[in-house]
Amino acid sequence: xxxxxxxxxxxxxxxxxxxxxxxxxxxxxxxxxxxxxxxxxxxxxxxxxxxxxxxxxxxxxxxxxxxxxxxxxxxxxxxxxxxxxxxxxxxxxxxxxxxxxxxxxxxxxxxx
Amino acid sequence: xxxxxxxxxxxxxxxxxxxxxxxxxxxxxxxxxxxxxxxxxxxxxxxxxxxxxxxxxxxxxxxxxxxxxxxxxxxxxxxxxxxxxxxxxxxxxxxxxxxxxxxxxxxxxxxxxxxxxxxxxxxxxxxxxxxxxxxxxxxxxxxxxxxxxxxxxxxxxxxxxxxxxxxxxxxxxxxxxxxxxxxxxxxxxxxxxxxxxxxxxxxxxxxxxxxxxxxxxxxxxxxxxxxxxxxxxxxxxxxxxxxxxxxxxxxxxxxxxxxxxxxxxxxxxxxxxxxx
Numbered sequence: 001x002x003x004x005x006x007x008x009x010x011x012x013x014x015x016x017x018x019x020x021x022x023x024x025x026x027x028x029x030x031x032x033x034x035x036x037x038x039x040x041x042x043x044x045x046x047x048x049x050x051x052x053x054x055x056x057x058x059x060x061x062x063x064x065x066x067x068x069x070x071x072x073x074x075x076x077x078x079x080x081x082x083x084x085x086x087x088x089x090x091x092x093x094x095x096x097x098x099x100x101x102x103x104x105x106x107x108x109x110x111x112x
Numbered sequence: 113x114x115x116x117x118x119x120x121x122x123x124x125x126x127x128x129x130x131x132x133x134x135x136x137x138x139x140x141x142x143x144x145x146x147x148x149x150x151x152x153x154x155x156x157x158x159x160x161x162x163x164x165x166x167x168x169x170x171x172x173x174x175x176x177x178x179x180x181x182x183x184x185x186x187x188x189x190x191x192x193x194x195x196x197x198x199x200x201x202x203x204x205x206x207x208x209x210x211x212x213x214x215x216x217x218x219x220x221x222x223x224x225x226x227x228x229x230x231x232x233x234x235x236x237x238x239x240x241x242x243x244x245x246x247x248x249x250x251x252x253x254x255x256x257x258x259x260x261x262x263x264x265x266x267x268x269x270x271x272x273x274x275x276x277x278x279x280x281x282x283x284x285x286x287x288x289x290x291x292x293x294x295x296x297x298x299x300x301x302x303x304x305x306x307x308x309x310x311x312x313x314x315x316x317x318x319x320x321x322x323x324x325x326x327x328x329x330x331x332x333x334x335x336x337x338x339x340x341x342x343x344x345x346x347x348x349x350x351x352x353x354x355x356x357x358x359x360x361x362x363x364x365x366x367x368x369x370x371x372x373x374x375x376x377x378x379x380x381x382x383x384x385x386x387x388x
Contacts, residue, residue: 022233022280029239053281055235058242082314089312090246 002048003031009106011073012040017048020056028056032063036072043102047078057090064096077101124151127284127316128173133182135168141180142168143340152283155310155317157327160337161362169337170288170320174208175199186284204232207277211289215261215272221248222257225276232280247275251305267298274302278309285315291323303329324363336362 001018012035020028035042044060046052060076067074075097079087087093099105128150135143143165150156160166171177172184175191184191189202215224222244229240248254251271261269270290277285287306291299303326309315321327327334328348336344336351338358344351351359 022235025239026235029236054243054246054279055233055239055281058239058246061242061246062238082312085312089308090250 001027003027005031005035008043008102010041010109011043011102011105013043013045013077013102015045015048019051020049020059021051021053022055025053025055025059029059029062032059033066036063036066036070036074039070039072041073042067043075043077043105045078045102046076046083047080047101049078049083050081052083052086054086054090057086057092060096061092073097075099075105077105124153126150127152127187128156128318129183129185130169130173131183131185133169133172133184134180135165135172135177136180141340143172143179146182146337146340146342148335148342148345150316150318152316153310153314154332155306155319155330157331157334158318158320158337159322159324159327159334159362160343161322163339164337165340166320166322166337167288168340170286170318173318174206174286175203204228204280205282205284207280207282207285209270209273209277209285209287209290211292215269215276217261219261220257221253221259221261221264221272224261224272225257225279228276228280243279244275247279248272250278251275252301266293267295267302270294270302271305274305278313278315281313283314283316285309285317287317287319289321289323290319291321291326299323299326300329302326306330 001016001020001024004015006013006015014031014035016028032042032044042063044063064074077099078101079098084093099108126149128148130146130148133143133146134141146169158166158169168177172179173186179192186202187205189198191199191202194202215221225244225247226240229235229243245257248257251274253268253271253275256268261272264272290302290306294302306317306319307330310317319330331348333345333347334351335342336359344354344356344359352363354360
């Protein structure tokens with residue numbers, strides 16, 4: 001699994017690639033919590049993720065939970081294929097703010 | 113109920129392969145030359161009457177019953193040759209929902225479900241608790257984490273056991289008699305859940321059952337065991353079309369009136385080791 005971080009507009013974008021399973025999700029968690037605790041708005045880009053197990057999904061839920069408690073923005077972009085299916089199975093597809101891409105999210109923010 | 117997904121493509125990887133499997137209790141052989149192949153993402157239902165050997169086959173697949181001969185490969189590993197440590201590792205990739213639930217009565221439902229995560233992972237407690245609540249929601253038991261098993265109905269115990277079996281997202285799921293003791297509505301709900309799990313998580317699922325309706329609702333393929341031998345393996349449609357008298361007896365729930373093997377009968381009368 002690979003993690004890249006970039007700043008785009010008001011967001012810290014955490015780009016994940018590969019498989020997020022119980023072995024790697026603690027790394028993802030550390031990264032998400034680090035930026036949220038640094039008071040950054042966070043977007044997690046999942047377009048490069050082939051597989052995410054429920055520890056990865058739970059990590060995203062933790063991120064959302066922390067962001068809400070700190071009045072920060074937290075969203076997902078590039079959700080596709082098996083990751084979307086797992087989110088749907090867990091009925092979380094309507095809990096997260098999900099956009100196709102970072103640009104799509106920025107455009108949506110401008111309109112709201 | 114939605115129809116099961118089509119049988120996975122022939123090219124899908126074989127994740128369960130049983131060859132020439134024989135299991136004996138003492139000198140009484142209860143499984144004879146059993147062959148079985150299950151592909152990734154497939155739901156295989158194992159059926160058979162009492163004493164057919166289906167429970168023994170499940171125990172053998174779980175590594176709980178040593179074969180007297182043959183080979184069982186799970187996820188590419190021959191479990192008949194695995195050491196204790198390797199088998200322990202492999203079990204983290206197998207979920208098992210036992211017929212009676214096998215929940216620890218001294219623990220809350222939530223702690224029962226957390227048990228595999230606490231034993232096999234180093235995930236943060238908060239992450240594990242969210243995973244546990246996600247699985248409870250998935251099986252329709254949201255809000256039940258603080259209940260004790262004694263406070264659950266039979267159907268709820270089965271669903272809690274399933275939540276524990278899938279909490280690690282295992283690629284292989286074994287389910288023993290999911291519908292036994294459930295009313296038709298609860299049974300149909302569980303069938304739908306099994307189909308949903310396969311679709312979303314691409315789990316390979318082996319279900320041992322004697323419930324015909326449930327078997328036809330979920331199976332991609334069905335294996336019928338009869339007196340320790342594979343009598344049939346194929347799609348539910350092919351099973352329905354079978355002209356074999358024993359298959360027809362099973363489908364029409366007719367009692368087996370075939371003569372028993374005299375030696376097996378003598379064993380039973382003289383107290384030889386129990387049948388499967």
